[in-house]
Amino acid sequence: MSVLEIKDLHVTVETDQGIKPILRGVDLTINEGEIHAIMGPNGSGKSTLAYTIAGHPKYTVTGGTITLDGEDVLAMTVDERARAGLFLAMQYPVEIPGVSVSNFLRTAKTAIAGEAPAIRGWIKEVRDSMSNLRMDKSFAERNVNEGFSGGEKKRTEILQLELLKPRFAVLDETDSGLDVDALKIVSEGVNRAKATTGLGVLLITHYTRILRYIRPDFVHVFVAGRIAEQGGPELADRLEDEGYDRYVDTANVE
Amino acid sequence: MTAVTTAMPTAEQHGIKAHSDGPIVPVQTRSERFKSYDVTDFAPVTGREAEWRFSPVSRLTDLTGAPLDGSPYAVQATDAADISVEWVGRDDARIGTAGFPEERASANAWTGFEKALAITVAGEGRRELTVVRSGLGSAPRAAHTIIEAKPFSNAVVILQSTGDARLSENVEIIVGESANLTVVSLQEWDDTAVHLASHFASIGRDAKLKHVVVSLGGGIVRVNPSVHLAGAGSDIEALGLYFADAGQHLEQQVYINHDAPHSRSRVTYKGALQGEGARTVWIGDVLIGRAATGTDSYEQNRNLVLTEGTRADSVPNLEIETGDIQGAGHASATGRFDDEQLFYLQARGIPEGEARRLVVRGFLAEIVQQIGSPALEERLHQAIEDELRGTEGE
Ligand SMILES: Nc1ncnc2c1ncn2[C@@H]1O[C@H](COP(=O)(O)OP(=O)(O)OP(=O)(O)O)[C@@H](O)[C@H]1O
Ligand SMILES: [Mg+2]
Numbered sequence A: 001m002s003v004l005e006i007k008d009l010h011v012t013v014e015t016d017q018g019i020k021p022i023l024r025g026v027d028l029t030i031n032e033g034e035i036h037a038i039m040g041p042n043g044s045g046k047s048t049l050a051y052t053i054a055g056h057p058k059y060t061v062t063g064g065t066i067t068l069d070g071e072d073v074l075a076m077t078v079d080e081r082a083r084a085g086l087f088l089a090m091q092y093p094v095e096i097p098g099v100s101v102s103n104f105l106r107t108a109k110t111a112i113a114g115e116a117p118a119i120r121g122w123i124k125e126v127r128d129s130m131s132n133l134r135m136d137k138s139f140a141e142r143n144v145n146e147g148f149s150g151g152e153k154k155r156t157e158i159l160q161l162e163l164l165k166p167r168f169a170v171l172d173e174t175d176s177g178l179d180v181d182a183l184k185i186v187s188e189g190v191n192r193a194k195a196t197t198g199l200g201v202l203l204i205t206h207y208t209r210i211l212r213y214i215r216p217d218f219v220h221v222f223v224a225g226r227i228a229e230q231g232g233p234e235l236a237d238r239l240e241d242e243g244y245d246r247y248v249d250t251a252n253v254e
Numbered sequence B: 001m002t003a004v005t006t007a008m009p010t011a012e013q014h015g016i017k018a019h020s021d022g023p024i025v026p027v028q029t030r031s032e033r034f035k036s037y038d039v040t041d042f043a044p045v046t047g048r049e050a051e052w053r054f055s056p057v058s059r060l061t062d063l064t065g066a067p068l069d070g071s072p073y074a075v076q077a078t079d080a081a082d083i084s085v086e087w088v089g090r091d092d093a094r095i096g097t098a099g100f101p102e103e104r105a106s107a108n109a110w111t112g113f114e115k116a117l118a119i120t121v122a123g124e125g126r127r128e129l130t131v132v133r134s135g136l137g138s139a140p141r142a143a144h145t146i147i148e149a150k151p152f153s154n155a156v157v158i159l160q161s162t163g164d165a166r167l168s169e170n171v172e173i174i175v176g177e178s179a180n181l182t183v184v185s186l187q188e189w190d191d192t193a194v195h196l197a198s199h200f201a202s203i204g205r206d207a208k209l210k211h212v213v214v215s216l217g218g219g220i221v222r223v224n225p226s227v228h229l230a231g232a233g234s235d236i237e238a239l240g241l242y243f244a245d246a247g248q249h250l251e252q253q254v255y256i257n258h259d260a261p262h263s264r265s266r267v268t269y270k271g272a273l274q275g276e277g278a279r280t281v282w283i284g285d286v287l288i289g290r291a292a293t294g295t296d297s298y299e300q301n302r303n304l305v306l307t308e309g310t311r312a313d314s315v316p317n318l319e320i321e322t323g324d325i326q327g328a329g330h331a332s333a334t335g336r337f338d339d340e341q342l343f344y345l346q347a348r349g350i351p352e353g354e355a356r357r358l359v360v361r362g363f364l365a366e367i368v369q370q371i372g373s374p375a376l377e378e379r380l381h382q383a384i385e386d387e388l389r390g391t392e393g394e
Helices: A046-054 A078-084 A101-113 A119-132 A137-141 A150-164 A180-197 A233-242 A245-253 B061-065 B104-112 B339-346 B352-368 B374-389
Strands: A003-015 A018-031 A035-039 A059-068 A086-089 A096-100 A168-172 A200-205 A218-223 A226-231 B012-014 B083-088 B116-121 B126-134 B140-149 B154-163 B166-175 B180-189 B194-203 B208-217 B220-229 B235-244 B249-258 B264-273 B279-288 B295-305 B311-320 B325-336
Touching (some): A003 A046, A018 A046, A018 A059, A018 A226, A046 A059, A046 A078, A046 A086, A046 A200, A078 A086, A078 A101, A078 B339, A086 A150, A101 A119, A101 A137, A101 A150, A101 B352, A119 A137, A119 A180, A150 A180, A168 A180, A180 A200, A218 A233, A218 A245, B061 B104, B061 B166, B083 B126, B104 B140, B104 B166, B104 B194, B140 B180, B166 B180, B166 B208, B180 B194, B194 B208, B194 B235, B208 B220, B208 B374, B220 B264, B235 B249, B235 B279, B235 B352, B264 B279, B264 B311, B264 B352, B279 B325, B295 B311, B295 B352, B311 B325, B352 B374
Parallel strands (some): A035 A218, A168 A200, B116 B140, B126 B154, B140 B166, B154 B180, B166 B194, B180 B208, B194 B220, B208 B235, B235 B264, B264 B295, B279 B311, B295 B325
Antiparallel strands (some): A003 A018, A003 A059, A218 A226
């Protein structure tokens, strides 16, 4: 049984105005196969949490721990974290000119598996995953994310999720910018990954609509760099009706 | 490209307007620059001249100042139907038809060569020929090459140089009406080699030249292509790829002279620099003359800086003498590695060294993919890979 544990996490970022604290004591435990939704206002630190788990060099951890099955994630490099089974689907996936999707996928799979995948099985797996995500074959030969629409970029993130088979995935607003058909397709991809590999998911979103397709076990309200409240799926519906006002007010009083 | 090199201090884009920039603004228009094939017509090189200001002239005095050995040298050429490779005398009618020296090293080579290597392409089907010279020795020498594509011919000619050399040379490229010629000048010299080259191309009516400069090896390598778009509808695709390691000076001065209506030019040079003292220079002059109505031109240079201690100069110049053009623009950018790309690749499990190689390879692949010779493309990917191996262990 895999578990990703975040304890009392404090994170700062360096800005032009100096060092700015963003995460102020985040506690979160995700077990294998669980789906946790994180909702919260703009600028509350959701992406910061996602990037910190992945190890982005811009963010400095000033306190707390992140462990994966007891292993110290914070001591690992970015690529070691990925190889240990962590995956971040980014809010803004990066373009890599001159590197084809197929070359990128094969290189990543080889790095994560520790050996090159058998060619024929791999080609079929890529083709099947692409067709499940309704991606045209031609994407394989295009450069990573270059000229992709917002929705195409998000599908490509989920394609990687399906092929790289991590143990835990952080999805940072993967639903933003998707029309309803694409939303269903992408959600199916996440659900497939969960069903086949027991993936644990941290799903960051502003909208409840994706939660109709990916049912969360827990919903966390993220405000001013920490979790202000948690509950079950019903909490998401309440947030949709009421917004974050009462949490924001409390946070400001502190 | 869609900038690999984001957030660069020197990034710039300019639209349609006569414009020049860079460290020094030229005092004369490019078309008025002095030309002669007699070395004695040029004053000794000081390093202050527009065409020498970025070059290590003190290390070039034998090539710019003293007489050169102009005898023929050993070449190996592959076989290709309808392409002849032969040595011809100075009286060959084609000599001097594509252009004239504009600086002293070029004039010195012109004055000193005894025979010219002539590569003549005829026929109509597409052909490919490789000419290899390896090891021209350490004595200063001159060379002259003519590449002529007869009307309607279609060929890829690869000039490949390896080993040691101290060489100043001129290459004339004559592209006949409606011909389609690719010339690849591939510099894979030893690190001791010094190579100064001027390429002069003249492109006829509706003809197309793809001119590719690939500089990977050599201590000092300076390849300056001058392209005369002489016939209506003529087309030049000028591509360049360079990878400078510690101590290497790789330079290219590209001059595109639009001298006929509806001519088109695309100039794309990309370079990578790594290691202490790695130095690159790119100057791109585009002149759109009074006769060149309805022309379309774009030039760009991108440099990717991989380590500290390198220097890349990039100077685009655009002169426009007619109001009637379809398009003209330039871009120049020199930047460090994009950390977001690195993070993205590493976040997919790819170790840092490999992620860096992937990004650089991708950056340079844009040029390699456009060459149009699969065998050569494969070889260049490998050569770039070998250059990148040099980064490891740092
Ligand atoms: N690299 C950075 N430089 C400066 N400020 C930053 C940086 N990264 C994050 N911040 C600041 O930290 C705060 C949290 O940002 P973060 O991106 O984590 O918010 P978010 O909850 O993901 O917001 P959104 O819902 O808009 O995506 C914001 O005030 C943001 O401006
Ligand atoms: Mg965010």
